[in-house]
Amino acid sequence: MEFPEGLLYTKEHEWVLVENGEATVGITAYAVDQLGDIVYVELPAVGASFKQMETFGVVESVKAVADLYCPLSGEVVEVNEALEEHPEWVNQDPYDKGWMIRIKLHNPDETGALLSAQDYRRYVEEEKSG
Amino acid sequence: MSQEVLKTPLYEKHCELGARFVPFAGYEMPVQYSSVIEEHLAVRKSAGIFDVSHMAPMKLKGPGVLAMLQFLTSNNVDVECGRARYTLVMNESGGVRDDIIVYRESVDTFFCVVNASNAYKIKDYFSEHLRPGDKLEFLRDRICIISVQGPNAWEIVSSVVNNNVGKVKRWWFTRVSYKGTDVMIARTGYTGEDGFEIFVDASVATDLWNELMNAGKKWELVPCGLGARDTLRLEKGFPLYGHELTEERSPVECSLERFVDTNKNFVGKDIIMQHLAEGTSYRIRGLAMKDRGVPREGYTVKTPRGDGIVTSGGYSPVLKKGIALAFIPAEVEEGSTVEIIVRGKAFEATVTAIPFV
Numbered sequence: 001m002e003f004p005e006g007l008l009y010t011k012e013h014e015w016v017l018v019e020n021g022e023a024t025v026g027i028t029a030y031a032v033d034q035l036g037d038i039v040y041v042e043l044p045a046v047g048a049s050f051k052q053m054e055t056f057g058v059v060e061s062v063k064a065v066a067d068l069y070c071p072l073s074g075e076v077v078e079v080n081e082a083l084e085e086h087p088e089w090v091n092q093d094p095y096d097k098g099w100m101i102r103i104k105l106h107n108p109d110e111t112g113a114l115l116s117a118q119d120y121r122r123y124v125e126e127e128k129s130g
Numbered sequence: 131m132s133q134e135v136l137k138t139p140l141y142e143k144h145c146e147l148g149a150r151f152v153p154f155a156g157y158e159m160p161v162q163y164s165s166v167i168e169e170h171l172a173v174r175k176s177a178g179i180f181d182v183s184h185m186a187p188m189k190l191k192g193p194g195v196l197a198m199l200q201f202l203t204s205n206n207v208d209v210e211c212g213r214a215r216y217t218l219v220m221n222e223s224g225g226v227r228d229d230i231i232v233y234r235e236s237v238d239t240f241f242c243v244v245n246a247s248n249a250y251k252i253k254d255y256f257s258e259h260l261r262p263g264d265k266l267e268f269l270r271d272r273i274c275i276i277s278v279q280g281p282n283a284w285e286i287v288s289s290v291v292n293n294n295v296g297k298v299k300r301w302w303f304t305r306v307s308y309k310g311t312d313v314m315i316a317r318t319g320y321t322g323e324d325g326f327e328i329f330v331d332a333s334v335a336t337d338l339w340n341e342l343m344n345a346g347k348k349w350e351l352v353p354c355g356l357g358a359r360d361t362l363r364l365e366k367g368f369p370l371y372g373h374e375l376t377e378e379r380s381p382v383e384c385s386l387e388r389f390v391d392t393n394k395n396f397v398g399k400d401i402i403m404q405h406l407a408e409g410t411s412y413r414i415r416g417l418a419m420k421d422r423g424v425p426r427e428g429y430t431v432k433t434p435r436g437d438g439i440v441t442s443g444g445y446s447p448v449l450k451k452g453i454a455l456a457f458i459p460a461e462v463e464e465g466s467t468v469e470i471i472v473r474g475k476a477f478e479a480t481v482t483a484i485p486f487v
Contacts, residue, residue: 036357037167039445040422040452058473060424062166062445063357065473084422091165 001029001124004095008071008111009120010053015095016071018111023072026099027059027090030124035061038090041083043100049075052110056101059090072110074103138183139274139332140339147353155246157184160355169358170447173321174487177280178354179342186249187273187329190256191239192264199232199240202259204381204402206391207232207240214301214318216389218381219244219252224401225377226384228252229369231318233303241314241329243275245371274335278342279325279362282349287326289345290338291315295326309334320359322366322485364453365446367416367484373427373442374414374455383410383457385484413460414441416484417468419452421477425470432469432476435459440470448487454479 007015013031017024032038040060050056050070057068079101083089090098115123136157144151149160160181162169172178190199199207205217211234219227228248233241244252253268260266278287284296293306295315303316311331319325330338343351360370369375374384380398381390382405390402417440419425425443438458446453454470462468462481469476 036162037165037445039167040424042423060445062361062447063161065424065426 001033002095003028003030003117003121003124005117007095007117008114009117010069010071010114011123012053012067012069014069014071016114018072018105018108021105021108022077022102023074023105024099024102025056025071026094027068028120029094031066032091032094032098035059035064035066037062038087041087041090041100043079043083044076046076046079049073049106050103052107052113068100070103071114072103072108073106075106076101077104078102136184138181139335140181140183140276143336143339144181144353149353149355152356154356155184155249157246159184160353162355162357163353166355166357166361167447169352169354170361172350172352173280173323173354173358173362174448175280177278177282177286177346177349177351178321178358179339179346179351180277180279180354180359181274181339182277182327182359183270183274183335184246185275186244186246186253186268186270187241187275188244188253188256188269189235189239189241189267190260190264191267192261193238194261194264195238195240198256198259198261198264199242200394201396202256203230203232204390204396206394207234209234211236212302212304214303214316218375218386218389219255220396220398221377222398223377224380224398224405226371226375226379226381227255227377229371229375233314233316243327247372272332273329274332276328276330276335276339276342277319277325278328278346278351279319279321280323282351283323283325286342286346286349286351287315287328290341300324308338313338320368321362322368322487323362361444361447364442364444364455365448365485365487367455367486369414369455370442374457379457380405380410382406383412384414410460412438412457414455415458415462416482416486417454417456417470417479418449418482418486419470419477419479420467422452423470423472423477424452425454425456425472425477425479429454430471431456431458431479432471433458433462434466435461446486452479453482453486455484
């Protein structure tokens with residue numbers, strides 16, 4: 001299972017790419033594997049603000065519903081509207097075509113609470129065996 | 131109470147095929163292999179193969195069995211030998227103890243398949259009502275049930291058992307020999323497609339599964355888990371025990387009156403007659419989402435006649451939208467719009483005839 005280096009991760013299985021005071025957010029390959037076929041992604045409107053680890057949306061698969069947690073505080077500047085028509089992109093390509101929101105960060109220091117790819121992989125292994 | 135997790139004789143096979151498992155009625159069962167949607171669509175287009183050995187077969191034999199089954203269940207099971215019939219095991223208040231399929235083997239021998247979750251409840255209930263000289267044999271530990279479903283199911287099954295099972299009509303069954311064992315093949319299922327449920331001795335079940343998989347290659351036969359089994363039955367509006375069917379809801383309330391034979395006497399009949407004559411205030415109906423969103427069991431349904439509840443909900447891979455069975459006021463008309471409350475927000479849905487597809 002792929003957890004790209006250079007991304008940061010939450011224990012709720014979101015990934016985040018931080019660049020120039022902005023962050024792109026999606027869910028990890030592990031989250032996608034657990035959820036199965038994703039059929040609906042409910043995303044916030046541009047302009048909405050979220051605190052770190054606040055719920056910003058919902059993902060529905062055939063089997064389950066899961067909340068989406070905002071890895072860092074910020075204001076939504078862009079959402080991946082294509083997911084409305086193509087929720088399956090999250091399954092097929094969670095780190096690229098399946099991205100969900102882009103936020104303008106309120107507090108870049110918060111990244112300290114997130115996991116590196118290596119730490120996240122270890123966390124997932126523990127959760128699997130747990 | 132701690133209980134050992136049960137595994138079907140095909141468990142190792144499922145692991146080999148990369149299944150993901152869920153606990154279901156005490157069993158560790160495959161929920162999906164590749165993707166629920168892919169498995170679902172394979173069954174609609176060509177064929178899928180399921181292990182449903184958690185279901186509980188039992189054989190009832192004796193001169194009093196027919197009368198007993200006629201009294202304890204709602205439908206007429208006095209059918210020709212070789213025929214199968216869906217019927218409801220009733221309780222005294224008009225509710226349903228279980229929904230089962232009864233296969234008549236001979237004048238006095240009936241093979242019954244009951245739901246996994248009700249296996250012991252029904253075994254005990256039937257046992258209490260057996261008359262002297264009648265016998266019940268619980269066969270779950272000895273029989274595997276392999277279900278092959280889909281428009282090409284008959285091609286696959288007939289090529290393996292070397293018998294023209296294509297001639298066996300829907301709701302009939304036959305017996306064939308396989309590796310020296312006796313196999314019962316019924317043209318029944320829970321997907322709404324043509325298909326077969328194969329009752330095979332546990333000792334040769336893996337061999338038969340392998341042969342079916344090999345024969346199925348040319349038909350793109352796909353192993354399917356309980357996930358697809360659930361979405362397939364939901365699209366057809368088939369009820370599931372514990373969701374639509376319960377001890378508290380009558381067959382009329384479940385819109386299943388076609389499985390009630392009022393020409394005979396049976397447990398709970400007085401209540402059913404009253405429900406048939408007067409109607410019921412609530413009924414199980416189909417709902418199809420107008421908006422995006424997936425209705426789930428337990429969600430509230432708002433109608434102009436009062437609130438109801440989703441009993442089974444999910445995503446229809448064929449319609450590509452959310453669908454549900456719901457217990458709502460009976461007066462709500464087909465085609466009208468209701469609201470399903472999804473995480474505090476109202477989503478519109480249309481009251482729809484079942485089956486959905």
